[in-house]
Amino acid sequence: MNPLPTAMLVRGSILHFLADPGEACNTAAWEYFADGALLIEDGLVRRCGPWAEVLENLPEVIRDAARYRDYTGKLIVPGFVDTHTHYAQMKVMGSFGRELLDWLENYTYPAEIAFEDETLASSTASFFLDRLLAHGTTTASVFATVHAHSVDAFFFEAERRKLRMLCGKVLMDRHCPQALRDSPESAWRESSALINRWHGKGRLAYSVSPRFAPTSSPEQLAVAGDLFRSRPDMHLQSHLSENWRELEWVGELFPGRRDYLDVYEHYGLLGRGAIYGHGIHLSPDEKQRLAQSAAAIAFCPSSNLFLGSGFFHYAATAEASVQVGLASDVGAGTSLSMLRTMAAAHTVSQAQHQPLSPWRAWYLATLGGAQALALDQFVGNFTAGKEADFVVLDGRRIPELRFRLDCAESLAEELFALMLLGDERCVAATHILGERVFCAE
Numbered sequence: 001m002n003p004l005p006t007a008m009l010v011r012g013s014i015l016h017f018l019a020d021p022g023e024a025c026n027t028a029a030w031e032y033f034a035d036g037a038l039l040i041e042d043g044l045v046r047r048c049g050p051w052a053e054v055l056e057n058l059p060e061v062i063r064d065a066a067r068y069r070d071y072t073g074k075l076i077v078p079g080f081v082d083t084h085t086h087y088a089q090m091k092v093m094g095s096f097g098r099e100l101l102d103w104l105e106n107y108t109y110p111a112e113i114a115f116e117d118e119t120l121a122s123s124t125a126s127f128f129l130d131r132l133l134a135h136g137t138t139t140a141s142v143f144a145t146v147h148a149h150s151v152d153a154f155f156f157e158a159e160r161r162k163l164r165m166l167c168g169k170v171l172m173d174r175h176c177p178q179a180l181r182d183s184p185e186s187a188w189r190e191s192s193a194l195i196n197r198w199h200g201k202g203r204l205a206y207s208v209s210p211r212f213a214p215t216s217s218p219e220q221l222a223v224a225g226d227l228f229r230s231r232p233d234m235h236l237q238s239h240l241s242e243n244w245r246e247l248e249w250v251g252e253l254f255p256g257r258r259d260y261l262d263v264y265e266h267y268g269l270l271g272r273g274a275i276y277g278h279g280i281h282l283s284p285d286e287k288q289r290l291a292q293s294a295a296a297i298a299f300c301p302s303s304n305l306f307l308g309s310g311f312f313h314y315a316a317t318a319e320a321s322v323q324v325g326l327a328s329d330v331g332a333g334t335s336l337s338m339l340r341t342m343a344a345a346h347t348v349s350q351a352q353h354q355p356l357s358p359w360r361a362w363y364l365a366t367l368g369g370a371q372a373l374a375l376d377q378f379v380g381n382f383t384a385g386k387e388a389d390f391v392v393l394d395g396r397r398i399p400e401l402r403f404r405l406d407c408a409e410s411l412a413e414e415l416f417a418l419m420l421l422g423d424e425r426c427v428a429a430t431h432i433l434g435e436r437v438f439c440a441e
Contacts, residue, residue, distance in 0.1 A: 007039070007065055007066040007067070008038075008039075008041075008068075009039055009063075010069045011070050011071060011072055012036060012070075012076040013032070013036060013073075013074065014032070014075075014382065015032045015076070015411075016031055016048070016366065016367070016383075017366060020318070020360070020368065021363055029359070029363070033050050035051045036050060037051040037054035038076070038382060039058070039066075040434040043435075044386065044387060044433075045382045045383065045387075045388050046384055047384065071392050071429070075395075076393075077362065077393065078366045078381050078382060079138025080136050080137040080138065080139075081325060081338075081375075081380065082139070082141070083141050083325035083326060083327045083369050084237065084327035085140055087128040087143070088121075088150060089107075089332075090124055090127065095107050097332065098308075099243060099245070100242055100243040100245070100307050101249075103307055107331070112145040112146070113180060115147050116147060118153065121144075121149055121150045121153040121154075129163065133430045134427060134438050136337075136339075136391035136430055137336065138164065138390075139375060139389065141275060141327075142165065144169055145180070146182055148194055152194070154167045161432065161437065164203040164387060165204055166206070167204075167207060168191070168194075168209035169187075169194055170210075171220055171223075173187070173217050173219075173220045174215060174216070174217050176215050187227075188227065191206075191208065192227070195227070203378075205233065208224050208235070209237050210238050214250060214253055221269065224267065224269060225267040225268030228268065228271070228274070233273070235273045235275075236269060236273060236274040240260060240278060240279050241261075242304075243310075247260055247281055259285075259286055261290065264276075265289065265293075270290070270293035271294060271295060273373075275297070275372055275373060276298065277297075278298070279312065279322075280310040280312050282317070287322055290320075296373070296374075297312075297324050299312050299324050299325065299364070300327045300329035301326075301347065302340065303327075303329035305347070306334055311348045313352065314354070315349065315354040323368075323372045326338060326342065326361075339419055339422040339426060342419040345364070358412050358415035366381065368380075390430075390431050391429070391430050392427070392428045392429040392431075393427060394428040395417070395418045397426055400421060401417060401418065404417045405417060428440050428441070
């Protein structure tokens with residue numbers, strides 16, 4: 001009898017991060033093993049290190065019993081983490097849009113109204129999750145719609161795939177189409193029922209999800225705060241300071257608050273486990289208060305470029321000690337690929353004369369994202385005890401990238417080329433809890 005039927009040894013070039021490498025690219029912040037090994041047991045990482053060293057220290061019975069996956073010549077990194085995306089907006093991705101408020105009116109709201117159809121919610125959730133895995137993303141913070149069954153559909157499909165996922169019902173009770181409005185009472189009732197059904201089930205967790213301050217009344221924002229405080233491990237997601245017209249609107253709707261962030265502060269919507277998309281137009285004081293609260297910002301570069309919202313000041317935000325993760329923000333974002341998102345993040349940072357290093361970009365797409373979502377106790381790197389979600393990358397699947405990699409003289413050059421020239425075609429395989437769930441071949 002096999003004494004360890006779930007033991008697995010994975011071989012390949014392995015990169016993972018232990019901390020933010022910072023502007024100075026601190027070499028102690030990551031580990032790289034050109035010929036590396038992951039020992040996985042019961043879906044968890046047990047050891048990570050050089051192949052020869054890991055094998056040498058394994059009892060013979062484990063070496064003989066383990067299943068082997070050989071990805072020699074390919075790069076293995078922790079599964080990508082997408083800190084802000086909207087699964088219901090998949091079908092409007094790539095639609096012509098002018099700016100945020102027009103995008104909501106012309107594309108977002110009609111797409112979400114269609115989710116009154118439970119069958120559409122189910123089929124879209126299945127497609128969305130399959131495509132996330134094909135892009136190497138294994139964890140995400142996901143907005144559903146105002147319909148409770150849209151959350152049920154997403155969590156059902158995520159649980160079936162054994163994924164570590166966050167999701168929540170969108171809360172909106174004003175300044176949106178009637179077909180998408182709930183109320184403070186229904187927001188509490190339906191969200192509470194969803195929390196009881198899904199929060200902590202398998203690898204799932206609930207995220208309280210007011211769309212943004214203008215579409216929730218003060219009464220509903222107070223309900224959102226109560227929901228956020230209802231469990232010690234609850235999550236929250238929303239939007240903050242994406243667009244100048246939005247900021248002006250918030251000022252008109254909440255004249256008693258000193259700034260946009262203060263609206264959320266007032267209703268108890270900040271803290272560890274809370275993440276806000278965008279944060280482009282934050283004042284230094286807002287950044288300081290975000291850092292003090294342990295709330296995070298989702299950096300959505302392709303979406304911000306697409307809608308002309310502005311450039312997120314990553315370097316200044318990180319320097320203020322605000323936790324930041326990368327995000328696709330589909331559907332205004334133009335791709336689910338975190339490689340493409342890293343490239344867009346570099347473009348935005350370069351335009352501000354503060355280029356994003358490959359080390360920090362790859363950190364943001366993995367451990368940084370897990371930390372921003374308060375999930376780093378589960379995923380984000382390959383330290384012992386973490387869940388064994390990982391992606392296998394092969395940049396040589398793209399001819400132009402292969403040509404560039406042949407000229408690379410360092411790992412930093414390879415990583416930079418991979419994030420600038422790569423996309424989902426580089427994903428050779430994706431593993432969840434050690435098991436392969438996507439294979440490109």
